Amino acid sequence: MSRRSLLRALGAGAGAAALAGCGVPAAYIAPGDRAAQDRSAEDKQLVFANWPLYIDTDEEHPGRRPTLDEFQRRSGVSVKYTEEINDNDEFFGKISPALMNHQDTGRDLIVVSDWMCARYVRLGWVQEMDRSAQPNVARHLDPLLREPSFDPGRRHSVPWQSGITGIAYHRKKLGREIRRTADLWRDDLRGRVTLLAGMDEAFSLLMQGNGADVTRWTADDFHRMTDQLRRLVRRRHIRRFTGNDYIKELSSGDVLACQAYSGDIIQLQADNPDIEFVVPEEGAELWAESLMIPDLARHKANAERLIDFYYRPEVAAKLAASVNYVCPVPAARDVLASSRDRETAELASNPLIFPTDEMRGRLATARDMTAKERPGFLKEWNEIVGL
Incomplete structure (x- = not known):
């Protein structure tokens, strides 16, 4: 069963939540009111909400997530990782009451589809990231994904996978x-x-x-x-x-x-x-499904640090080899190509993970x-x- 097929099954009962999410009235939050006091320096943790089957796992120990475990070892930041997003509208309905009432969602990092990211950005419900703290994002993000119409310059969002x-x-x-x-x-x-x-x-x-x-x-x-x-x-x-x-x-x-x-x-x-x-x-x-930091997140710097970690080409390569979506870090291709494992090395030449230049010329992202x-x-x- 593919990741998206599983999500179809999980999201089958999300109709009511979807309608509730779509019906939330606009409650715009101004830029100056989006940040909370960041506890990252003294509180080495963060809460990361993602979709099911959307991160690398250890084949022998499915409960382990090698890249996330590596981040925790290197950074000293403890990550509470939840696979709670099964449907964009359902999740929007779940956290929108807190956001529209200017309350902490209890999450420092979320992943939603770009068409839904547009709604969060338009409402002012996510924070602008500090790119000076994310040199790998600045250096390695695929040029085709840098300028979505809903978020020029990707100031509020960073693609997780594409x-x-x-x-x-x-x-x-x-x-x-x-x-x-x-x-x-x-x-x-x-x-x-x-x-x-x-x-x-x-x-x-x-x-x-x-x-x-x-x-x-x-x-x-x-x-x-x-x-x-x-x-x-x-x-x-x-x-x-x-x-x-x-x-x-x-x-x-x-x-x-x-x-x-x-x-x-x-x-x-x-x-x-x-x-x-x-x-x-x-x-x-x-298209992309992107990382964002909700308003009033308590561990913004820790979240930015995790995002930048996944934009290291060697880390992006491990994630791409596991989930098999289009990798938003083109430099990860050379990492995979140099692998001693034949099947892993072959992924570098798969155009559905790293589109060819000719294919890239025919790809576009629709305006929202x-x-x-x-x-x-x-x-x-x-x-x-x-x-």
Whole structure:
């Protein structure tokens, strides 16, 4: 089971929390009111909230996390690591009451998807980081991830891992290549293709397939894409809209092509080499799930220190070798390539962990939806998907 498939199962009951999270009224916190007295110097600890299966573990002792253990030994900082984030909206609903009421969440470090990071940044619910205390971040962060529209200069967020939303297909059973998003709409795929149900996960690739520049997409681009989807749904071309449970149908051949995450497909290819992943000629979205420090966190300096530790290329390489997502530290590639272990060294040449220069030229990060745009777009999307 992939990490995202597990999250789909864990998050199945998160609907009420998601609605609660979306309904929280804006309660902006000004920059001068976001920091608490930092206890890092005298209190060597921090609380780190992350997603399940999103850190390296010891194969013989699954409860051990080698890179995190190394950080604790080197720094003397004790880390309480929790795997409590199963869904972006659910977690937002969980901690938003404290944040909107200007209270400590009890967490010094959280990891959420960039489209959700945008909400925290817009509300002023996360603190600006001290980059002078993070030389490895400044030196090694992938240039493609440095300037998201919601957080110019990455002042409030640092990618934990990254990934690509592209197209996966069963090459042997389909009997042809897929190179463009439009190839999904050919007659031989009628009823055998799936798309992601989540608007934030799906819309960018579909708009790119129509030639839109997603770094500055417009309402017309969005409506052109949704009009296209309505036609495809009426013709029953799309088998269904999925969560992260597309893997089983793709592997069995019930689905021949689908919108997919790069990290899932790496794991699937290990068992089924006939599965291909493609970044369409028109482009695909490069996304990230990022580290942030909530308002009033009590151990900000310790959190910044941990973030910078994971941007050491040798540490980033260990994490990438374990979780198999796109590594936000390109310098980690050389570390993996020099490994004496053949399988580890081969990861350095996997374009789904370290995209090639040619592939990188086709990757883009979509601009975030504004708070004003989101309700209308989400209503239109959900009517098509059937949510």
